[in-house]
Amino acid sequence: KNEVEQSPQNLTAQEGEFITINCSYSVGISALHWLQQHPGGGIVSLFMLSSGKKKHGRLIATINIQEKHSSLHITASHPRDSAVYICAVHMNYGGSQGNLIFGKGTKLSVKP
Amino acid sequence: ETGVTQTPRHLVMGMTNKKSLKCEQHLGHNAMYWYKQSAKKPLELMFVYSLEERVENNSVPSRFSPECPNSSHLFLHLHTLQPEDSALYLCASSPDRGAYEQYFGPGTRLTVT
Numbered sequence: 622k623n624e625v626e627q628s629p630q631n632l633t634a635q636e637g638e639f640i641t642i643n644c645s646y647s648v649g650i651s652a653l654h655w656l657q658q659h660p661g662g663g664i665v666s667l668f669m670l671s672s673g674k675k676k677h678g679r680l681i682a683t684i685n686i687q688e689k690h691s692s693l694h695i696t697a698s699h700p701r702d703s704a705v706y707i708c709a710v711h712m713n714y715g716g717s718q719g720n721l722i723f724g725k726g727t728k729l730s731v732k733p
Numbered sequence: 734e735t736g737v738t739q740t741p742r743h744l745v746m747g748m749t750n751k752k753s754l755k756c757e758q759h760l761g762h763n764a765m766y767w768y769k770q771s772a773k774k775p776l777e778l779m780f781v782y783s784l785e786e787r788v789e790n791n792s793v794p795s796r797f798s799p800e801c802p803n804s805s806h807l808f809l810h811l812h813t814l815q816p817e818d819s820a821l822y823l824c825a826s827s828p829d830r831g832a833y834e835q836y837f838g839p840g841t842r843l844t845v846t
Contacts, residue, residue, distance in 0.1 A: 662842065669834050711831075721776075
């Protein structure tokens with residue numbers, strides 16, 4: 622079992638829909654990232670958070686440290702939001718402290 | 734030019750070839766990383782360099798050989814690869830090693846024939 626689990630693996634939505642992607646992790650962390658990967662490979666960091674909630678435009682990320690769970694929400698989704706969304710965590714212990722552990726990603730397709 | 738760049742963007746090589754992947758960052762960061770992304774698998778950390786010193790080697794086969802001549806450049810030298818090494822290879826950098834935001838390059842799509 623991967624230390625970082627994302628759900629769903631694939632998500633198809635209609636333009637304008639509210640979207641939620643979930644991430645659960647099983648290790649102690651110092652921070653969690655939400656990343657976006659477009660076809661072609663480039664990865665962009667959307668959020669880095671260690672508590673509470675962050676908002677940027679139509680994107681909202683929340684984290685519950687006690688429950689070891691984070692969510693990424695997209696409001697008023699648009700076809701240009703189509704991408705793979707990846708959750709990654711910074712471990713806070715051991716020799717690998719500071720390294721990122723990644724989920725498998727959620728492939729989002731937003732239809733016009 | 735800003736950010737993290739990688740060359741080449743695409744590479745096809747035979748199993749007996751020797752090639753190198755290049756990564757360059759223009760962000761003044763001290764830490765650089767090589768990741769492998771295979772189909773349907775999470776990104777896997779391969780190597781970490783901090784201030785040009787290799788600080789982590791994640792059980793990567795010796796047919797992959799990293800080099801960090803200075804804090805702005807990172808290479809991955811490839812030789813006698815296997816078809817299962819075909820993947821997207823991503824370079825990233827961060828201000829220092831630790832819980833910092835990492836900036837990724839566009840990746841090199843490698844195909845081993």
